[in-house]
Amino acid sequence: MILFFLKRIAGGLLALFSIATLSFFMIRFSPGSPFTSERRMPPEVLRNLERAYNLDKPLPVQYVLRMKGYLTGDFGLSTKYPGKRVDEILLPSFGTSIQLGVLGFAFSLLVGIPLGILAAARQNKFSDHAASSIALTGICVPNFLLGPLLVMIFALYQKWLPVAGWPENFSPDELLKLILPALTLSAVHIAYVSRLTRAGMLDVIHKDYIRTARAKGVDERTVFLKHALKNGITPVLSYAGPMAAYVITGSVVVEKVFNIPGMGQHFIDAVFARDDAILMGAVLIYSSLVILLNMMVDVGYSFLDPRVRLT
């Protein structure tokens, strides 16, 4: 058991390390530097700047310095905002992004799984067909299209929900701001998760052990929620890993559509300004979030299917 956790943590760290390495070399091997696009500056100024950002040292040295920095929690200096550290820029917005990502992830599972169970329990009835047509639209309407559409319908034509923003406190009015972003971020995944749950449940429901449970006189609710769900839900969990990555990437879009003060805008601005330190920092934070969610999924998986723990 402990070995299983240690292995998962080691795997996560390895993935983070490869992301850091890959992005470091992709940035360094490309032409240009953060200072090439600026207006022409005297060579000695450029040399000083490069020295300040360690750009004058040989590549392997730069790489080791950078990695050492990450290990000690030093994310380096921004080139766009001179004199500012990356963590100073990213930290204030970082919490919002995490909340949004986790909310989207939880929403996908907490809405998708019950929808799928409902569809399976009422196979081929109205609610099953309704659920599958919702799932279909979810799959071909991507989040950056769904967001503006939902805003138009529920915030502009019908003034039911706020247009944009992020809650500043826990009053009901402020919390209403969460609904549209959470829905936009998770719609596609609610669709997939409900399809997978439905298929998984229908797969299991004809097994012998379910018939035995029913024959024993276990009531239908317990059969579904206790006996069938445990096995029927495994396909959902194997989708939940990749889903974490999609949700986190999607959060960048949702932050843009709803004007949410998260890391997304800094990340996009850093692309245009070619602020390598912010780019790498943001990618590493986003990736750690993805990896963390993946580890949680793995742990959940190992509880549902003890065979996983052995491998």
Next chain:
Amino acid sequence: MNAAAVESRSPTQLALRRFVKNRRAMVCFWILSALGLSTVVIPLLSSHDFRTQTLELQKQAPNRTYWMGTDPNGRDLLVRTFMGGRISFAVGLLATAVSLAIGVAYGATAGFLGRRTDTVMMRFVDVLYGLPTMFLVIIVMAVLGRSFLIVFMVLGCFSWMTMSRIVRGQVLSLKEKEFVEAARALGVPTPAIIARHMIPNILGPVIVYSTLTVPSVMLQEAFLSFLGLGISEPATSWGLLISDGAGALNPLRVYWWLVVFPGSQLAATLYCLNAVGDGLRDAFDVQQK
């Protein structure tokens, strides 16, 4: 029963015959062809130009002259939507071609060589799978610039992994098949075995998976363009148009056409591509892994 009268058909022919009988897939196929063709033809036929800005005509609702209205810069939205579709289709097809080339070459090499090489090569694929590749794509766009060429090359270079896995699996299992062994025993040279026995058998899954790659890269292109990291002005794509529309949303007046027209074309295309892909998968009877 006269056996000689029965025309022999290859598995590919049989699969195509099954595909044609799938009504949903065929309808989607024709819709796609019509859409694809109109993205090429309509901008050529229209009397409006997709770049001409008329400042007095900003954000006009759809009317007789401008069937889909005009955008925030007073440009005809109809021509722009079809021009955007042209780019989106082109990126989808070209990126798929890139991913197809890399995936097939990589997977076939791993499958053929087997043993240690195979293990190492597929481990690498596993590692790539575990990474949130969209962020790596964005980094590449940041350092290489944002042009049409780079968009489809980069998207292609980051979406070949599933293809390589499929091809490798097929090659591995085909290598052990009796008919390949028989051909080898008869002294058929390796290139001929590959051409005659391997390629026809791998074709089905490759076609199916390529069709399903197209909507996924189109979606990624639209995502990047929406964020301003993909196709850039004056060229346009569906993602960029939707982004313009989303930017123009405000409580005073709703410019719905800016979002609805490009958005519905994108959604229809994604739906049809997936339906055609599913139809092909059923026709070729490919086990999805």
